[in-house]
Amino acid sequence: MASEIEVVEEGSGASGGAAPGGGGGAGAQEALKNDVYTAAAYGDLEKLQRLVEEEGCSVSEADGAGYYALQWAALNNRTAAAQYIIEHGGDVNTTDNTGQTALHWSAVRGHVQVAELLLKEGARVDVADLYGYQTTHVAAQYGQTAFLYHIVTKWDADPDVPDNDGRSPLHWAAYKGFADCVRLLLFLDAYRGRQDKEGCTPLHWAAIRGNLEACTVLVQAGKKEDLMITDNTGLTPAQLASDKGHRQVAFFLGNARQVFDRRCDANSHLGKLSKLGLAPALWCIIIAMLFTYIHSVIAGSYNFKLTPIFGLCAWLGALLAIAGLFMFYNCSRKDPGFINRNVRDAQSLRDDEPLLKTELNHPALLAGNWSQLCATCKIVRPIRAKHCSTCDRCVEQFDHHCPWVSNCIGKKNKWDFFMFLVLEVSAMIITGAVTIATKISCSNCERSFSTIFWWMVES
Ligand SMILES: [Zn+2]
Ligand SMILES: [Zn+2]
Incomplete structure (x- = not known):
């Protein structure tokens, strides 16, 4: 098994730099370039107007590397420039050599404002590039949680679509170690058990990279079976973590299995006794x-x-x-102050119904407080509430789980x-x-x- 996902998105122009053909260092020199691409990248509306209206430059043609002016504007959140380009013949759905649109580029840095403009002007949210990456993949690859939240809730982007290698945005967020992104995707019902071409689940990738927080979120929201899934080489996430020398993650995953074991046989006589x-x-x-x-x-x-x-x-x-x-x-x-799980979750383990909009429009989420999301209970919990892994519930004003009292200590007790x-x-x-x-x-x-x-x- 390849030890690393081919990070192909690094090769695309979107991550190259703020300005066409360059990066930070060459920026000052590039700024002097007299073309629509640079004008768009720097949001220089006067220059753009002069080039288009006086010199007759086109905004719908690609630059030397095959990228479009609208992409450069989107990458740098130049909303006014993007608006101008669209009004003067720039197509919102044009794709570059790698099949990426301006919307893909807006996701790299999580620019919601310019993405909103593109989408209102008819940009398609489900365009996939050569690697099968949709905008949701790009947002997950760069940890743009707020952007992801916006395009999924407002524009119905698919948060669980696989790319050409069978990897969903959840695979990418877990691989890159963006725990908030993982939290949001799980909350949006992304499928934890999805295996890519190499047989790896998101937990496998988080374990390979030693991303402890991402592993914690995935395990807490998951089941015992998630820890047992093997990839094409027959290895579980815990084995991969220890192979790669991530001892802390390997220990955590081993321990998680024991916790699940205890929780699983809660129906047996011994289980009932241990629950006491x-x-x-x-x-x-x-x-x-x-x-x-x-x-x-x-x-x-x-x-x-x-x-x-x-x-x-x-x-x-x-x-x-x-x-x-x-x-x-x-x-x-x-x-102790248990918070009810989302009823929808209790009815079925895996359903395809869209999430309740009321839950998704929660002020805490709009403010970007992703840690208030409980991926297990599928709720936005109040401040100071925490998920107890022993009771498997969220508890208001959680203090600790006391084994001597056999209960959580929280708001009500x-x-x-x-x-x-x-x-x-x-x-x-x-x-x-x-x-x-x-x-x-x-x-x-x-x-x-x-x-x-x-x-x-x-x-
Ligand atoms: Zn919870
Ligand atoms: Zn507890």
Whole structure:
């Protein structure tokens, strides 16, 4: 298997530089060039007008390398120049030698403004170049998440179309390590299990390149089967990661498999037991300690003449422990603030219905807060909410998943958890102090009791 995807898009003019024939270094020299391509690239409308209207230059012909003025304008977000070119005979759907249109070039740097103009003027969003790349591929290759979001939601671009090698935008985003892009594509129902010509899924590519964050997003949104898929050479993503020396990724993928194993057999007896977690054990420990305390310390102390304040303290410790147990139960049983999954997702695992527009027009997404997207629950979660991998749900104001309580600690049970801790710690301090005090007075008493006993025997 080839170790790297042929990064063919690097060869295209779009990534070459800001100006025709050049790049940054040659830019100053190139700026002096007196042609429509340079004028378009620099957005020099006056020059463009002069060249077209006075010198009769054409805006619909390709430059020496086969690229068009409209492409240069699109690459640099020169909306006014692009508008002028379109009005003077530039075709929005003309393709260069590699089959790319101006819209492809606008995706390289994620220029939504100029793309919007091109699309309004009739640019087709589904044009594929020689390699089968559509605009969505290019956006994913350059990590232009906002651009991708815009063309998919507003212009119905296909976020899951394969290129000539069978690679979807998700393959590209995973390969390049653009985690936000991966998140968005998964949210848009891109197919995780798609295998390219080499049999690689997006997870394979993320593992080959050692992109840990992309792997995390893919695994969290995925299933155990995703980790088992083998490429044409029979290797799983974890094996590829360790072959390439990405130890952290290999460890993560191995660990993920164990988490899935635990989650998968949740229906078996053992699974149900493990789902209960450590809460029953902790419950039993507290009850056993409380019972021992009441039985041997409090009941035992009645044999000795103790002050009423001491007796009150002894019982207070027990009461605090019992109150703490109530809080423990509440915290363990309560909904910690789970956020409902998208209903559509719950109905079927893989459907082709378009996403709810209301969800996609969420202000957080419009503001580009991609981390608020949960690719697993298919929701835009509120700020401070997080996805718990143990519970496999998003939790509002997520703090942590507590194995001892067998529940997440979040918005709705954080006070119960806090009170549980405060009550049990106070109970431990008081009962501990009472026990020590009893033992000390006990050893003092023992001496006096034995004196009384022998006195009684002798008399
Ligand atoms: Zn979630
Ligand atoms: Zn949890």
